Amino acid sequence: MSVDVAAIRAQFPIFAAQDRPFHYLDNAATGQICAAAADALLRYETTARANVKRGVYRLADAATTAFAEARAAIAAYLGAAAPDEVLLGCGATFALNLIAHALAPRLAPGDAILVSELEHHSNIVPWQMVAAARGAVVRAIPVTEEGRLDLDRLDEVLGARTRIVAVTHASNVTGAVTDVARLRAAADTVGALLVLDGAQRAPHGPVDVRALGCDAYACSAHKMFGATGAGALWVRGDLLADLPPFLGGGEMIRRVTIERTSYAPPPHRFEAGTPPIGAVLAMGAAARWLAAQDWTALAGHELRLTERLLSGLAREPRVRVIGPTGLQGRLGVVAFAVAGVHAHDVCQMLDDFGVALRGGHHCAQPLMDRFDVAATARASFAPYNDTADVDALLDGLAQTIRKLA
Amino acid sequence: MSAAMYNEAIVTAARDGRHARRLPAPDRTVTCDNPLCGDRVTLDLTLADGRIAEVGHKVRGCLLTEAAAAALAARIGGTAAAEAATLLSQLRRYLAGDGPPPWPELAMFEPVRAVRSRHECVLLPFEALAEAARLPADGETA
Numbered sequence: 001m002s003v004d005v006a007a008i009r010a011q012f013p014i015f016a017a018q019d020r021p022f023h024y025l026d027n028a029a030t031g032q033i034c035a036a037a038a039d040a041l042l043r044y045e046t047t048a049r050a051n052v053k054r055g056v057y058r059l060a061d062a063a064t065t066a067f068a069e070a071r072a073a074i075a076a077y078l079g080a081a082a083p084d085e086v087l088l089g090c091g092a093t094f095a096l097n098l099i100a101h102a103l104a105p106r107l108a109p110g111d112a113i114l115v116s117e118l119e120h121h122s123n124i125v126p127w128q129m130v131a132a133a134r135g136a137v138v139r140a141i142p143v144t145e146e147g148r149l150d151l152d153r154l155d156e157v158l159g160a161r162t163r164i165v166a167v168t169h170a171s172n173v174t175g176a177v178t179d180v181a182r183l184r185a186a187a188d189t190v191g192a193l194l195v196l197d198g199a200q201r202a203p204h205g206p207v208d209v210r211a212l213g214c215d216a217y218a219c220s221a222h223k224m225f226g227a228t229g230a231g232a233l234w235v236r237g238d239l240l241a242d243l244p245p246f247l248g249g250g251e252m253i254r255r256v257t258i259e260r261t262s263y264a265p266p267p268h269r270f271e272a273g274t275p276p277i278g279a280v281l282a283m284g285a286a287a288r289w290l291a292a293q294d295w296t297a298l299a300g301h302e303l304r305l306t307e308r309l310l311s312g313l314a315r316e317p318r319v320r321v322i323g324p325t326g327l328q329g330r331l332g333v334v335a336f337a338v339a340g341v342h343a344h345d346v347c348q349m350l351d352d353f354g355v356a357l358r359g360g361h362h363c364a365q366p367l368m369d370r371f372d373v374a375a376t377a378r379a380s381f382a383p384y385n386d387t388a389d390v391d392a393l394l395d396g397l398a399q400t401i402r403k404l405a
Numbered sequence: 406m407s408a409a410m411y412n413e414a415i416v417t418a419a420r421d422g423r424h425a426r427r428l429p430a431p432d433r434t435v436t437c438d439n440p441l442c443g444d445r446v447t448l449d450l451t452l453a454d455g456r457i458a459e460v461g462h463k464v465r466g467c468l469l470t471e472a473a474a475a476a477l478a479a480r481i482g483g484t485a486a487a488e489a490a491t492l493l494s495q496l497r498r499y500l501a502g503d504g505p506p507p508w509p510e511l512a513m514f515e516p517v518r519a520v521r522s523r524h525e526c527v528l529l530p531f532e533a534l535a536e537a538a539r540l541p542a543d544g545e546t547a
Contacts, residue, residue: 053441053522061522068521255438264440
């Protein structure tokens with residue numbers, strides 16, 4: 001099924017603002033903002049700006065209503081049972097810190113938290129912090145040569161003391177999509193909670209958190225074609241009701257005295273202070289935009305671009321792909337190393353061709369260690385990419401290798 | 406919008422002081438705060454055979470909360486305590502635009518449906534009631 005890329009690009013203001021070749025392939029780091037989200041952000045900040053959850057005047061009530069509607073749109077996109085299961089904050093990193101710290105009191109000395117070698121640092125460091133505070137340990141699911149979670153070796157790391165399994169829904173380096181059903185079944189054998197980092201997966205079509213069977217799910221607005229500075233954490237309703245707050249402050253209380261404080265019910269208990277209102281409204285608009293797309297067509301489109309890139313990279317003997325070389329169970333995120341050329345030099349050279357690539361460890365140093373590389377270059381696709389983007393990358397890469405290798 | 410919200414029915418209800426008093430020997434007492442504005446409702450109940458017998462309230466709140474507390478107190482006598490949660494959820498749905506109010510007289514809050522930031526003002530006494538219903542006998546929260 002073909003995709004009208006020009007029609008999609010027309011909905012992303014960045015493309016009309018370019019006066020030189022522009023092949024944006026850093027979507028795993030940040031997606032471009034769609035017009036609907038940009039409009040929501042600008043409209044709020046310039047014509048509808050007031051604080052939420054407080055004022056009773058018309059402008060404030062409209063802001064409160066818009067905020068609630070954004071929460072509902074995000075909840076619907078994630079497949080939540082109710083909008084109030086979705087907590088809104090400043091990003092996926094915040095969301096993962098929130099759930100880690102809210103679950104911390106459930107950990108006893110000797111308990112284990114299971115992450116993986118595939119994780120973004122945002123899904124490792126918060127767990128290390130709460131493990132240190134509670135006397136718990138952090139273990140990691142190993143990764144296969146293909147850059148996938150090695151679930152055949154789960155028995156080596158999952159034990160009776162495992163209380164939390166926290167892994168990515170899709171890797172920000174290898175693009176591998178996690179077999180959540182298998183992981184859920186394994187977690188159930190020891191009664192562990194399952195937390196998913198959905199930052200990479202959420203921009204690629206609607207999520208169904210209930211079908212996934214996870215207990216919490218984090219995602220990031222700026223990767224979902226919204227603005228920077230917002231993110232969401234979905235938590236299963238009955239679990240959420242029992243969790244203590246993460247941050248204290250205004251908006252999250254029921255009553256405060258000098259001696260003690262009682263807390264508001266979810267979601268407000270977890271939303272201390274003024275939230276990133278404009279960014280949340282933009283995230284709501286982005287969620288509506290995402291939900292309105294034909295993801296059968298777009299997923300096929302992104303995978304065709306991935307196939308074209310993988311085929312091209314396979315023709316370069318100096319290139320080693322870090323991740324699956326096939327198309328099954330993966331997203332359009334492709335990391336690669338070039339023998340004799342550092343990833344930053346690859347990316348710098350490719351910038352001359354108008355190709356925007358990310359080079360570095362991608363906040364996944366344990367994975368870099370696993371594959372014994374210091375850094376990789378990474379291309380990542382979005383619906384607005386096309387074959388010209390892939391070809392520009394491959395052409396620029398060939399010239400870079402000839403010049404630097 | 407504001408004029409409609411402060412309609413005669415609401416103003417009259419808010420001035421209904423019949424139950425605006427603490428009970429001398431309540432079976433259950435709950436104090437519930439609106440986290441957004443600090444309004445506070447204290448509800449005293451006596452129970453007989455699982456049904457609400459007497460009710461008294463003390464409201465430190467806005468006109469809407471006073472009216473909702475008075476409306477609750479005027480009608481709640483004889484209701485099974487177990488119905489409190491249903492009452493709250495139906496009122497919440499009504500304010501959100503979904504379905505009728507649990508009692509006809511609560512339709513006076515019709516103008517509040519369009520003003521989300523004031524929904525909690527109406528709900529607060531009913532939240533206190535629902536919390537009281539969940540308490541064990543002789544329970545009290547502060």
